[in-house]
Amino acid sequence: xxxxxxxxxxxxxxxxxxxxxxxxxxxxxxxxxxxxxxxxxxxxxxxxxxxxxxxxxxxxxxxxxxxxxxxxxxxxxxxxxxxxxxxxxxxxxxxxxxxxxxxxxxxxxxxxxxxxxxx
Amino acid sequence: xxxxxxxxxxxxxxxxxxxxxxxxxxxxxxxxxxxxxxxxxxxxxxxxxxxxxxxxxxxxxxxxxxxxxxxxxxxxxxxxxxxxxxxxxxxxxxxxxxxxxxxxxxxxxxxxxxxxxxxxxxxxxxxxxxxxxxxxxxxxxxxxxxxxxxxxxxxxxxxxxxx
Numbered sequence: 655x656x657x658x659x660x661x662x663x664x665x666x667x668x669x670x671x672x673x674x675x676x677x678x679x680x681x682x683x684x685x686x687x688x689x690x691x692x693x694x695x696x697x698x699x700x701x702x703x704x705x706x707x708x709x710x711x712x713x714x715x716x717x718x719x720x721x722x723x724x725x726x727x728x729x730x731x732x733x734x735x736x737x738x739x740x741x742x743x744x745x746x747x748x749x750x751x752x753x754x755x756x757x758x759x760x761x762x763x764x765x766x767x768x769x770x771x772x773x
Numbered sequence: 774x775x776x777x778x779x780x781x782x783x784x785x786x787x788x789x790x791x792x793x794x795x796x797x798x799x800x801x802x803x804x805x806x807x808x809x810x811x812x813x814x815x816x817x818x819x820x821x822x823x824x825x826x827x828x829x830x831x832x833x834x835x836x837x838x839x840x841x842x843x844x845x846x847x848x849x850x851x852x853x854x855x856x857x858x859x860x861x862x863x864x865x866x867x868x869x870x871x872x873x874x875x876x877x878x879x880x881x882x883x884x885x886x887x888x889x890x891x892x893x894x895x896x897x898x899x900x901x902x903x904x905x906x907x908x909x910x911x912x913x914x915x916x917x918x919x920x921x922x923x924x925x926x927x928x929x930x931x932x933x934x935x936x
Contacts, residue, residue, distance in 0.1 A: 747876050748900065752784045755881075755896055759788050761810035762894075766792040766800045 672720035673740065681705070682713050689723060689736035696725070696732045782900045791891040798856050798885055807833075812845070822867055825853050830867030847872065851880070859883045864901065877901055 676682055681703055688694055688702060700710035714734065717723045721740040725732050778785060790797055800806045804820040812818040817839040822830035829850045834842035847867050852860035864878040865871060872878070878901040886893030 748782070748784065751877070751879070751898065751900065752786075755784060755786055755898060757813055758811065759786050759894070759896060761813065762797070762800055763788060763790045763792075765806070765810040766790060766796045 673722060676716050676720045676722055679713070679716075681710075682717055685713060685717060685734070686722060686736060686741065689734055693733050693735040696734060699734060776899070778897065778899070782902055784896075784898050784900075786896040788894045789888050789890055789892070790894045794856060794885045794887060794892045797892045797894060801859060801883065817842075818845070825850060825859070827851060827853055828869070829853070831861050832867050847874070852882075857885055 677686070684703060685699055688699060696711070696714055697707070699714075700707050703710055703713075705713075714723070714725065717734075718725055721737055724735045724737055726735075727733075800810065802823065802825045804823045807823065808818045808820045811820070811833060812835055815837070817836040819834045819836070819842050820832075821834055822832040824830050827850055831846065831848040831850055833845045835845040836842040846863060848861050848863040849865050849867050849869060850859065850861045852858060860880065860882045862878070862880040863872060863874040864880065880899045882895075882897045882899075884893075884895040884897075886895065
């Protein structure tokens, strides 16, 4: 296993944590839901979230930092686009398989370190 | 042999388990031991075949009530380095017939390394991409979103278990 891959794997799991943290907030989940239908401006998104622009921008930055959305400014309008590939980090069969194997590893560890207790 | 991992298809878990390698190996290769941890409670696990040799059968069944069992895994071992490594796949079933398992075909490599505190335990699972393609073609975004929330809950619960 090369160092490049190890460092990639470390970064990958950091990304996963960031994505989960970003999605833990209902406002940000709503934004992801709206952008699932197509790109939208920050103004439109703030309006549908019933928020002032400055407080809404914090959510936009959080989503952008973890890579769930991209933003691009054209004139006075900043447009947000969903990065579906990043969303795929948590949505789908691979996340499910990881949960299965993490669970197996937890139970194996419990079994061999504490075999007397019923598992 | 070692192979690079594809982040879109593969997963890797590293864990130091505070038990001797021989104990962890036994938990994997003794059918009664394996049945104790292979499936999450309250599901019952029955180990039907566990021939821990290259080409050997690896078949497990599951049950909600402990009476009526249904299929869980039908796989075969590819590599067995006693005490050190197990590789198995469900892309070939226990009779070596090429299979299309649900949700996706995989090859799992389990490595039992020495560690000062016990066992340097590693799982690498490489998946076929058929499941990925099917998933993205069949699920619209709305359906995919339901899956996300279900899995957020699953991951949160899995994290809770480790505490």
